[in-house]
Amino acid sequence: MEIPYTVHPRPDTGVTNAKVGIWLFLASEIMLFGGLFSAYIFLRMGAPEWPGTTMSGHYYASASDILSVPLAALNTVILIASSVTIVLAWASLMTNNFSKYRIYMGLTILMSFGFLIVKSIEYSTKFEHGLFPSESTFLAIYFVMTGLHAIHVIGGIVVNAYLLGPGAKMWKTNPTQYTNRIEVAGLYWHFVDIVWIFLFPTIYLI
Amino acid sequence: MSEAHSAEEVQKHVRMYMYIFGTLLVMTAVTVAVSYLNLSIVPALVVALVVATFKGTLVARYFMHLSGEKPIIFQFLILTAVFLVFMFILFIWALSDQRGVASYVS
Incomplete structure (x- = not known):
């Protein structure tokens, strides 16, 4: 059965079904991460010291003593840049420039891998120093929140890679629906x- | 917003994306710079959350095209915000409830 209103907006909502779907999904995601942020505040406000006095024999006075602020700042720049490239990918399709779209979507995927590489460097440095989630409440919530976020990045890579690879065939048969798909993938990203x-x-600065 | 946009309008959007990109980079630098001022927890938290909210609003408004979005999307988001605030209140309520804490700690 074909999904209705994937190309033209549904009259009663004014948007395509795909857009309704992604925004409902994002609403559930807001609650997921909102719950974790609430847990973080709860744990932090209830803790006598944050991140904790000693771990693996070392004294840590603040979160930035344990975590790498430069690496996290680099990842922030990478993610912001990838947000720009995915919206430029959509804009390229809107102007019927498929080759430009491929460049921007390719850059988005490359930067997503860049983000994961930086994150894996960060994680491996922690593990080398014996800083595991079981060491402290701070490390537990740090690994849970950044780990869940990294899983979302991987999910984005899978979807974007499909749309750039096998899914791109749709551009020839139904360019409007394909452009809508890129817009929806962009909303997630x-x-x-x-x-x-x-x-x-x-997590890193306060 | 896909259907109703001409090529000229999209070009205008592209220029706007670049301005927003520059602003987001500047705000990221501000966030990192403020963290080196070693402010106490409350002002540090306020500055960090204000800057993060400003950045998040820019991404939502311009990159996610929320500024020109249909009312149904805002209805979803308002409902989500109500549930989110309710959840935050539950956590804060739990924090203020100190019954049993002394016996647990001892």
Whole structure:
């Protein structure tokens, strides 16, 4: 059965069904990350010291003593830049420039991998120093929140890679629906960016 | 917003995306710079959340095209915000409830 209103807006909502679907999904994602942010505030406000006095024999006075602010700032720049390239990919399709779209979508995927590489460097440095989630409440919530975010980045890579690869055939048969798909994929990717925009200062800097 | 946009309008959007990109980079630099001022927790939290909210609003308004979006999307978001605030209140309520904490700590 074909999904209705994927090309033209549904008369009663004024938007395509795909857009209604992605915004409902993003609403559930807001509650997911909102719950984790609430848990973070709850744990932090209830803790006598934050991030904790000693871990693995070292004294840590603040979160930035444990975590790498330069690496996280680099990842912030990477994600913001990838948000720009995915919206430029959509804009290229809107002006019927498919080759430009491929460049921008390719750059988005490359930067997504860049984000994961930086994150894996960060994680491996922690593990080398014996800083595991079980070491402290701070490390537990840090790994849960950044790990869940990284899973979302991987999900975005899978979708974007499909749309750039096998899914791109649709551009020849139904360009409007394909452009709508890129817009919807972009909405998800911008949400992943917004989550990181809040994660960066709350976990790394405060 | 896909259907109703001409090529000229899209070009205008592209210029706007570049301005927003520049602003987001500047605000990221501000966030990092403020963290080196070693402010106490409350002002540090306020500055960090104000800057993050400003950045998030820019991404939502311009990159996610929320500024020209249909009312149904805002209805979804308002309902989500109500549930989110309710959840925050539950956590803060739990924090203020100190019954049993002393016995748990001891």
